[in-house]
Amino acid sequence: xxxxxxxxxxxxxxxxxxxxxxxxxxxxxxxxxxxxxxxxxxxxxxxxxxxxxxxxxxxxxxxxxxxxxxxxxxxxxxxxxxxxxxxxxxxxxxxxxxxxxxxxxxxxxxxxxxxxxxxxxxxxxxxxxxxxxxxxxxxxxxxxxxxxxxxxxxxxxx
Amino acid sequence: xxxxxxxxxxxxxxxxxxxxxxxxxxxxxxxxxxxxxxxxxxxxxxxxxxxxxxxxxxxxxxxxxxxxxxxxxxxxxxxxxxxxxxxxxxxxxxxxxxxxxxxxxxxxxxxxxxxxxxxxxxxxxxxxxxxxxxxxxxxxxxxxxxxxxxxxxxxxxxxxxxxxxxxxxxxxxxxxxxxxxxxxxxxxxxxxxxxxxxxxxxxxxxxxxxxxxxxxxxxxxxxxxxxxxxxxxxxxxxxxxxxxxxxxxxxxxxxxxxxxxxxxxxxxxxxxxxxxxxxxxxxxxxxxxxxxxxxxxxxxxxxxxxxxxxxxxxxxxxxxxxxxxxxxxxxxxxxxxxxxxxxxxxxxxxxxxxxxxxxxxxxxxxxxxxxxxxxxxxxxxxxxxxxxxxxxxxxxxxxxxxxxxxxxxxxxxxxxxxxxxxxxxxxxxxxxxxxxxxxxxxxxxxxxxxxxxxxxxxxxxxxxxxxxxxxxxxxxxxxxxxxxxxxxxxxxxxxxxxxxxxxxxxxxxxxxxxxxxxxxxxxxxxxxxxxxxxxxxxxxxxxxxxxxxxxxxxxxxxxxxxxxxxxxxxxxxxxxxxxxxxxxxxxxxxxxxxxxxxxxxxxxxxxxxxxxxxxxxxxxxxxxxxxxxxxxxxxxxxxxxxxxxxxxxxxxxxxxxxxxxxxxxxxxxxxxxxxxxxxxxxxxxxxxxxxxxxxxxxxxxxxxxxxxxxxxxxxxxxxxxxxxxxxxxxxxxxxxxxxxxxxxxxxxxxxxxxxxxxxxxxxxxxxxxxxxxxxxxxxxxxxxxxxxxxxxxxxxxxxxxxxxxxxxxxxxxxxxxxxxx
Numbered sequence: 013x014x015x016x017x018x019x020x021x022x023x024x025x026x027x028x029x030x031x032x033x034x035x036x037x038x039x040x041x042x043x044x045x046x047x048x049x050x051x052x053x054x055x056x057x058x059x060x061x062x063x064x065x066x067x068x069x070x071x072x073x074x075x076x077x078x079x080x081x082x083x084x085x086x087x088x089x090x091x092x093x094x095x096x097x098x099x100x101x102x103x104x105x106x107x108x109x110x111x112x113x114x115x116x117x118x119x120x121x122x123x124x125x126x127x128x129x130x131x132x133x134x135x136x137x138x139x140x141x142x143x144x145x146x147x148x149x150x151x152x153x154x155x156x157x158x159x160x161x162x163x164x165x166x167x168x169x170x
Numbered sequence: 171x172x173x174x175x176x177x178x179x180x181x182x183x184x185x186x187x188x189x190x191x192x193x194x195x196x197x198x199x200x201x202x203x204x205x206x207x208x209x210x211x212x213x214x215x216x217x218x219x220x221x222x223x224x225x226x227x228x229x230x231x232x233x234x235x236x237x238x239x240x241x242x243x244x245x246x247x248x249x250x251x252x253x254x255x256x257x258x259x260x261x262x263x264x265x266x267x268x269x270x271x272x273x274x275x276x277x278x279x280x281x282x283x284x285x286x287x288x289x290x291x292x293x294x295x296x297x298x299x300x301x302x303x304x305x306x307x308x309x310x311x312x313x314x315x316x317x318x319x320x321x322x323x324x325x326x327x328x329x330x331x332x333x334x335x336x337x338x339x340x341x342x343x344x345x346x347x348x349x350x351x352x353x354x355x356x357x358x359x360x361x362x363x364x365x366x367x368x369x370x371x372x373x374x375x376x377x378x379x380x381x382x383x384x385x386x387x388x389x390x391x392x393x394x395x396x397x398x399x400x401x402x403x404x405x406x407x408x409x410x411x412x413x414x415x416x417x418x419x420x421x422x423x424x425x426x427x428x429x430x431x432x433x434x435x436x437x438x439x440x441x442x443x444x445x446x447x448x449x450x451x452x453x454x455x456x457x458x459x460x461x462x463x464x465x466x467x468x469x470x471x472x473x474x475x476x477x478x479x480x481x482x483x484x485x486x487x488x489x490x491x492x493x494x495x496x497x498x499x500x501x502x503x504x505x506x507x508x509x510x511x512x513x514x515x516x517x518x519x520x521x522x523x524x525x526x527x528x529x530x531x532x533x534x535x536x537x538x539x540x541x542x543x544x545x546x547x548x549x550x551x552x553x554x555x556x557x558x559x560x561x562x563x564x565x566x567x568x569x570x571x572x573x574x575x576x577x578x579x580x581x582x583x584x585x586x587x588x589x590x591x592x593x594x595x596x597x598x599x600x601x602x603x604x605x606x607x608x609x610x611x612x613x614x615x616x617x618x619x620x621x622x623x624x625x626x627x628x629x630x631x632x633x634x635x636x637x638x639x640x641x642x643x644x645x646x647x648x649x650x651x652x653x654x655x656x657x658x659x660x661x662x663x664x665x666x667x668x669x670x671x672x673x674x675x676x677x678x679x680x681x682x683x684x685x686x687x688x689x690x691x692x693x694x695x696x697x698x699x700x701x702x703x704x705x706x707x708x709x710x711x712x713x714x715x716x717x718x719x720x721x722x723x724x725x726x727x728x729x730x731x732x733x734x735x736x737x738x739x740x741x742x743x744x745x746x747x748x749x750x751x752x753x754x755x756x757x758x759x760x761x762x763x764x765x766x767x768x769x770x771x772x773x774x775x776x777x778x779x780x781x782x783x784x785x786x787x788x789x790x791x792x793x794x795x796x797x798x799x800x801x802x803x804x805x806x807x808x809x810x811x812x813x814x815x816x817x818x819x820x821x822x823x824x825x826x827x828x829x830x831x832x833x834x835x836x837x838x839x840x841x842x843x844x845x846x847x848x849x850x851x852x853x854x855x856x857x858x859x860x861x862x863x864x865x866x867x868x869x870x871x872x873x874x875x876x877x878x879x880x881x882x883x884x885x886x887x888x889x890x891x892x893x894x895x896x897x898x899x900x901x902x903x904x905x906x907x908x909x910x911x912x913x914x915x916x917x918x919x920x921x922x923x924x925x926x927x928x929x930x931x932x933x934x935x936x937x938x939x940x941x942x943x944x945x946x947x948x949x950x951x952x953x954x955x956x957x958x959x960x961x962x963x964x965x966x967x968x969x970x971x972x973x974x975x976x977x978x979x980x981x982x983x984x985x986x987x988x989x990x991x
Contacts (some may be wrong), residue, residue: 021190022272030292030642035414045195046195046199046201046202046204046886047194047195047196048195049199049201049207049370049371049427050201050372050450050715051370051371051372051420052370052372052453052875052876052877053452053453054453054877056453056877056990057453057876059370070721073383079767080500086195087193087194087195088196090194090196091193091194097190097193097194101193101194104189104193105185105186105190105193106185106840107187108183108185108186108571108842108844108845109279110189110192110193111421111422111675111676111677111845111849112192112369112370112371112418112419112420112421112674112675113188113189113191113192113193113418113675114197114199114369114371114418114420114421114855115370115420116192116195117191117195117374120193126811131702134888138884139884139885139887140884140885141588141882142883142885143885145884145886146370146876147370147884148368148369148370148421148423148849148881149421149675149845149849150845150848150849150852150935151848151849151850151851151852151853151882151890151913152852152882152884152887153843153848153852153887153890154845154848154888155884156884157889158887158911
């Protein structure tokens, strides 16, 4: 067993974990943050995407011990007050950018990283950025529109 | 029922109620249940596709740390677990055997044969490797044509030739006569590729046994059927002591209709061990153990008169059912397939014969578009072949054969009755939106630059809103497919709707709230919709076959209307006037002509519950439960246009545009309807271009991860262009038709036709799906070789004309270079 110190959504967490514990299982089973989902357990679907020190990573393919002393952002951290949605979440709501919602947390985290890097992406850039996130419901049409709207809303507020 | 003049529910894209929790990561998917102290199950699966199974020794696993129990198939049988029944019977069929854990014989790779239950998932996983099974491998067969061939390995000793059933519909003699008299006949051999549904949420379940009661948490498309089958047939326990909850479902697409072995084992183990037990599939298990879809081999022929009118259609299909019969296995390639073989076309004579075959593969069941996708593919590929032979534009040929708008209800040659339609309007709209003539000009212009653009059409009729119980049970269904709703008004006037239906992303909580709100005259935000809990929702048949709107939604409407009628009676009584003298105005019941005399909706709701001064004979309370059994299916229709470009150097196909014009009757929430179309289209493009399950010669599944089985990614698809016409259905009080599958029903044919349109100048006549880059590249190479050989021959013959792009397809063509999956 190893002790890890991981900052999750701004809060320090410290737990003893088995060396083989995946970061996603640390989030889901140890911290109870079940918003991060496991879709394929092989880093191909992107449902488990979280931000590790700001970078989108597949939490199903990273050990919790590898995240020691790192900062992790998950979907639960986007709208911490439980009332208002994060602007990206709001854009997905308004553009019907989700159906079953299982892939959505991973998609949202990918989009957070994309828009931090490129505040005004075009459709092709959005589709490229989302190429690691599988959605079986939307055909991506409304996801792309949601990202365009999120970028546009952020631009109009700036 | 007569058509409704205007939609009873005003179409509004109300933002989804479900989004708030799902966007926050606060949904409740099947693996999200917090279950302290739960044990973890791990299944041991056969590495062989076909084997005699001797002793399955679990003692090694039991000796591993953290292991609480391990069971094999005999333990289950001795513990009273029965095989899982199928739900659709065809006369004389051989039903096979679906056990939760195999005994004596293995029939597909991945078939579960033991389970290990341990304190942690890691311990269960480690211990599962210590189960020792005695296999005697046997030759296997996975391909449906090979399964039908003489001398093929057999899946069941008592199903010679691997035949589970034979089935036919239509009129063989009349069809033969049309072919005898035909001016032109086109034939095609078509493979409809085997697909793996791949909902992004893997299957998972958790069971808790408590003093004679069993709670089972799982993602199901039909939790009430799950309970009925598990309690009544498999586990042999009292139905009222089995409580199933299906909360948020991370996609289903048909894959969560059936009762699966893992659910049976987990439920049984929880009872046996008196401890909570849970299981979550890995993605590899999803590939091996979820039901697959499609997998047909078809020989089809279409007869035409001299004017290019279709006179007959003949279809012979071999359907791969897999190693045993999943719930709707026998329904999909029979009734659900043949029902739409006439498409939107007036075809006087049709004959369809289907042979259902066992093979050493995962069971095959419903997958989005089930049966209808396969039928539309047959008809639409034949029509494009015919267009080439008849030297007609494929759009012109289709339009010439459309059923005219004054023909409804239309009785097809396969004993189905199309409820309503205006196929020409939808067709014209699609061509207009696509700019069809301009596209053809552009195609010619780019051809001069050696760029290969293809334009593909598919016009379809879908059979949705499953389905009228009388017909369903007549055709082989054990259960009719009605739906229930309970509308309960609370004392404050707020409303809870419980439905026997079950969402998987379709937005039931929003759409049903809109329906109930319209019927009751309250705000959408005043209605909460619950589903999926067998203890609180009324028994219902669930969500599949695009029935959530036309059947489930209609039940909600009818129950809410019944409540509204009672509320009106009560309001009239409170106002001291007759029922007919009261009208609803906003939140108030007002006496007609006396606007100062009114009671609010809340007043009436409160009075109903407080029961002070109720009229004689009126029960307290304000709620109603309705079971709606539709008089017919609903028959949405449309025309889709795909525009693709083929890179002849690499074989890569790019979808440049996708235009979908659909008619699903009245629409309640346009944004949700559009979303259903988008998703279906994306899955169908995937079937056409990328998806396909492949087995090796030993029966091992080669495509067992999302790395080897390609489902559409964002960068591979265009944005879609959608439009609608609205022809109300007379089959339900809302006038709606199902729309959940139409995209997946039309798009494989549209995209296939587009690719082959692009490849036609290169001498490629036909390819089976998926039209992967490799397959397309090889076909181009072979087509060019054939063309250059033909040119060589032509140049030696002085009387030879130019090599035509149009080839005679009146005789069966050879399959593509890979010959199919």
